[in-house]
Every structure is written in structure tokens, then in C-alpha cells.
Amino acid sequence: MAEAILVPQVGQDLTEAKVVELHVKLGDQVKKGDLVAVVESEKASFEVEAFCEGTVISLPWQVGDTATVLEPLMHVGAPGETVAEAARSAAAEPAVVPAVAPAAQPEAAQVAQAEPLVAKVATGVVNAALRASPIARRVAAGQGLDLARIAGSGPKGAVVLKDVAALAVGGAPTTGGGALELRTLQAGQGTPVVFIHGFGADLSSWRPLVARIGLGSPMMALDLPGHGGSRGHGAADFAGLVGAVGQTLRGLQGSVHLVGHSLGAAVAVALTQRGDLDVRSLTLIAPAGLGASVDGAFVEGFLGAKSEAALAAWMRRLVSDPATLAPVLVRATLAAREDADLVPAQSRVARGVFEGSTQLFSAAAALRSYQGPCTVIAGRDDAIVPLREIEAALPGHVALHRLDRVGHLPQVEAADLVQTLIARTVRSAG
Template sequence: MAEAILVPQVGQDLTEATVVELHVKLGDTVKKGDLVAVVESEKASFEVEAFAEGVVINMPYKEGDVAEVLAPLMHLGQPGESLEGAAVSATQSSEAQAPVSAEQTTIAPAASAITAQAEAQGSTDGWRRSSPVARREAAARGLDLASIKGSGPGGAVVQKDVAAAIMASATAHRQGGGALAVRTLREGQGSPIICIHGFGADLSSWRGMVGTLPVGLPVMALDLPGHGASAHVGASSFAEIVACVGESLRDVAAGIHLVGHSLGAAVAAALTERGDLDVRSLTLLSPAGLGAKVDGDFIEGFLSAQSETALATWMRRLVHDPEKLAPVLVRATLAARDTPGLVAAQRRVAAAVFERSTQLFSLGRALDRFLGPCTVIVGRKDVILCMDEVAESVPANAALHRLPAVGHLPQVEAAELVQSLITRTVRAAG
């Protein structure tokens, strides 16, 4: 029997969601718990996990499409099975299992309804069709929707079209100085929390903790040069990375709270010295730049791995307890490498900030001078950085938390504690 993974209901009053990311393709084998997609509403982003297992036999949507909630996002079946004539059951990928009839699993994709609506309206009303997410991100970046070619249903501008426009703008700037991919993960009021990922990751790594960060504040994240949607933005030094991030954040808000991991933590600290950003607080997870040493073998092994088995072997070094490294994280990292030039771009970033096992930058002076609330969180079992060097380099004005039985990913191995410390740091800023 084919299983339908449904588009989750992402809000009581919302009837549609944008398919932001697809982590599987037709013919892929999916296991229970695998991350298969990310959908986005006007208010938040949601990861869609498989609550069944099988082979992907049908995918009515592509990235950027606007989907009806509770419509099939994809179908899982047996190898060689087709959807036509197959009995279908519905699996809702959210905690609340809503009753769905067999008739409901055959809902036509939202694209048909939107196209019909667009045809009925005609093109004389002067209104450019766009998704709520696309409108919000275009407004945040100062982009005119009329200048963006839409690839969605009925020619609508969707999130990936805005992202492409941002990328085109970035590549038009000088190398290392263009705009980066910045995305709103949660709407809110007040000074936003800006999350900056570490080397080899991307902004999607923060999605799991969005809902637990201080309620009411917006949460945003960006892709560093050479990573994610910013893969084509180059940087030849740590200073250029910082400059690129700073330029991309300068007009985001009057005040910001920075949360960074590893390389992203070093960038966050360095941003406080620019003078044109109002940084209210810093939370630094396993920060690079405090000490000279880095595991150069890990950097090379991580970049060279081409199979899931090899990549998992190196990524286990990021955690003290291998069981804390979810297989879906490894598969998502490997799938991201399908982006042309991504690994080569990350090699260039690595060459800019590391020389074998030596870090080529330091954030010690920046931390010494920062007067706002600052929290540094490290794992005592971190083998990527030298924790003795890090601990000795944290200035007296920063709060240092050394977590037992935790490696380089405290946000994974001690998630609740880390989220509590982030909340405390943000609130201390007033």
C-alpha cells in the first residue's frame, strides 16, 4: 500500500505552505524519521519527516511550489510500484494526526488552483503574484518583485526566485563583498536573533531550535560565503568573510542578537568591531579563533568524503556520543553536495581560514572589547578545537560554560541547556 506524506498544517488559519527544500527525489529509499522536506508558512519553517518507509514513487511538487495543507507532498511505495491503481493511505508529518480519507489523498496540487485563479484574474489588475514568503524576503532585501522573474504556478514569484535574485546581486559585487542568502526562520517583533552556522554547514542547521528561542523575537539565519545558497559568494580571507556578512546584515535591524557556531561564532564576535552594527548580545558555541589549533585531518576528511559511510565517519568526530549524530544530518549534508561547485567553494573558504591544523585568525581582541552580554559554550570532549586553548582565551567579561560529555556540537548534544543559555543571554541585553 502506498503511503502519502502530507503537507503539514503549519497554522490554524493557514491553507497553504511553500515547499522550500526537498531532500529526496523519485526512486530514493526513505526510512522512518528521515528528513524529506522543509515547508514554510507566513510565520515559520517546518521540517517534514517521514513517518513511514518505502521508495518515493510520486512527487507532485517541486521546490518553490505553493502546496495545499494536507495534500500529498509525496507518496512512498514499493520498488517498481506506481501510484496509479495503488491503494493509498495518508501519513501526516506533524505531531497531530488529522483524519484524512482516501478521497482527500487525491487532492490536486495547489498549482492547478493557482493557475486557474491567475487565468481568471487575467493580467490587467497590475498585481504581481507572489508567495507571502517571497514578498517578505523581497521587502527585507529592498528588491522590487516586478523585477524578479517568477517560476511558481501561474508565474508567481516564490522564495527560490527571490533567493536567486539575491544570489545574482551577490555575484555582481566584488568577490567576497556581495550580499549573502539571509532567511527569516520565524517572524516576531523586536531585535532579531541572527544565527551564523559553522564551517561545512548551512542555515538549515538552525531550524530545529527555532521554536525554543526567546518567544516573540524574530529569528533569522544566513549562509556564509561558500555555503548553502551563498556557495557562489567568494572570500579569500577571514576578514573578507566578516565584511561580507556585515554588509548583508547592516540593514536588517537597528539592533541584533548574534548566535554563532564554530567559524560562525568567530564571525559573530568579529562583527562587533565593525562599528556599523548594533550587536546587543553574543552567544558563541564552540567558537573558532580562540587558540591556534584546529583538527586539520577532520577538515580534509570532511571535504574529501564522497559516500554516506565516509562522511558519517568524519562527522562523528563532531560529537562525543556517536548516537547523537542523526543519520538524517549526514544524508542532508551529502545531498547538499549535489550543488555544483559547493565542495570546491568550501575548500577555498578552508584555505582562507585554516593552514593545515592552524587557524589563521583570532577573535580574542573583539571579545575583550565587547561590553554587552556574552556567553561562550564549549564541550569538554571537543576534538575539533583545543578546549584548553579556548578556555584560557575567554576574557573575564564573558560567561564560559564548559559542558561535560559534549563535543563540538553542544547545540545537538545538550540542546535544552544551550537553548536556555541563549535565551538567558538575549534577555540580559534588555
């Protein structure tokens, strides 16, 4: 019998939520606990998990739509079942509202519910009707920006962080244009922890890890140029990636802790030499940029895969034990490629940073110069970036954790340990 997965109510008085990610498409098989979507209000983002097993037979909302809460986000039923049959089932039996995992809780939930949404900017103007997320208000105030003059892209036109960041860097020269997609995955107090994904991924890949780290700091993630919400950014070589990320993070106006994976780890290291960012700590997971080698066959095969079977075959090279590669990760990667611009954008980046099986960049000198707390986490079975080259490049003051039976995705294959090491590194910075 078909069941509806409803749009969750993401705030006490909110009736709408923006669909920002869909991890399934019509005909996909889902099982209980699979991440199927992410929805966003003006205050928080929430992950929606499947509470039942079956085939996706209806997707009334698409990414970018503003959906009505407690209405069906999708229907899950038997192969060949129709939406009309699902509707009859829903009328006969109340649908279950899915449990949602908070990806970015309000900064002060009780206060936010008690107080009207008010933006105060440097001009002294107060507009009680203006909609903006808490972090967008804080960053705008710190930069002296008038929220009333910023076009919002969030639900009901709310101003969100990427809108403020785009304005903050709008007058600066860029190699590709504009700010990168930057989201708050978990609100908190103090210095933000910013996560930078590796080649071929996007910021949503950090959500399962962030949800369990246990730090009270703000947790943020961005999409590299050519990836996710930043796929339209034109930066395509390593210097361009570093410049684009640096410009985006400069909008935060303050210190940051950086956590990077693979190519994102190399970008994180290079950011320490810009001179305009105070990087309090580095956690580098399977870092690129410390040696010359990369699995060029993987890069080519990954970009060329067009079916779920082919993509899964290449993505298994990322892990030591193929059983640890969740099918939902493969399906989500394939679903993202329904945007025809994504693979060409990633291919452009690949040509700028790799040549065959060679990395065209190095972050080794920057790592030697960095004197803050730094932890490197690498798998002994990494087939993408060889552990031996990472070991050879590390200066003595960097802590290296070599993980047995782990490949290029320690954050997936040894998630508990990686969470502990990130928290330890951040706390060690004081």
C-alpha cells in the first residue's frame, strides 16, 4: 500500500518550506532511513528520511519549489502503482509525518520563536517584516550591509547567507564570478567550522558527519566551483578554486576552522597562505596536494559513467570495503547529473587540476608554513591518493592518523573516529 512522505513542518508557525535537494527520482527504490530530500525554511535546513520501503511513484515538488508543509513531498509504493491509488490509500489511512534530522538548527530556537524576525543594519533601519536567516542577519550587520537592499533566494524571498555573501564579494575581481554556494548545516556559537568537499562531491555529503560531531560551533559547508550549487562558477584551476573559496569565506569576517577532504583539503591548506583569513585549525581527510599522483583512471571513469551500475563500479574504488558504499550515495550522485551542466563543469575543473594521473598543484609548502593545530586522516588502502606520498610530505608538527582497512573516504568508512578527531582538533585551537 502506497504511503506519502510529507513535507515536514520546519518551524512552529511556518506553512511553507523550500525544496533544496532531492536525492531520489521517479522509479527509485528507497528503504527506511534513506535520505530522500532536504528542505529549508528561513531559519533552518532539515533532512527528510524515508520511513518506509518501496518505489518512488510520485514527486510533486522539484528542487527550488516552495512546498506546502504537511502535504506529500513524494509517494512511495509498489512498482506500477499510480498516484491516484496512493491518494485513495492516504484518504483511508492517515499519512505519517516523517521524522526529520535537523541539518541546521536555529541559533536560539526559543528566542527565535518568541521574538519577531527583525533585521538591524548599520544604517539603523529596523524592518520587522523583512525575512532573513539568523546568520544572514549577523553577517550583514557585521559588514554594514542593508538587508532591505538584498534580493533573497530563500523561502518567501528570505535573505539567506549566500545572498549576503554574493553581495559582499560582488565588487571584487573573481576568476569565475560571484560567491560560492555556502550553507549553515548546524547553528551554534563561536568560530565556525567550514567543511570543503573533494572532487566530484558537494556540500550535502557532509551532512551525516556533521550531525554527529557534537561541537557547539556553527557548522558550515560550501560547494567548490564546478560542483553542486556552485557549478556555474567559472574557476577551473587550483588557484581559481582557492581564490573563489577565499573570497566567499572572507564574507564571514572572522576566524574559521577548516575541514577538507581530498581536493578540498588541498584548498583548505592553500587558504592559510592568503593572508586575509585567520585559519584556527585544519583537519585534512585523505588530502590531495601533498604528492604528484592521483588515480586518473578513476577521474575519467567517474566523469564518464552514465548508468547507476557504471557509476557504482567506479565509486567502489573510493572505499576499502565495497559494502561500506551505500547505494543511496551512488543514486544521489547520479540524480545530481540530471542537471546537464554538472558533468561538463566538473570535467572543466578536472582538466585544470589533473593531467592524466598527475596532480597539477601542490599544497606541501603551505602546510609546512602553517603552525596552527593540524590533523591529517588517511586510509592505508587509499587507491586515489597514495598514503606513502602523504607521509613523505608531512612536516613533523602535523598529527597523522593512518587508518587500517580504510580507503579514500575515511569520513564514511571510519565516521566515528573522524568525528572525534575533528572535534579534538577544533578544541585544541582554544
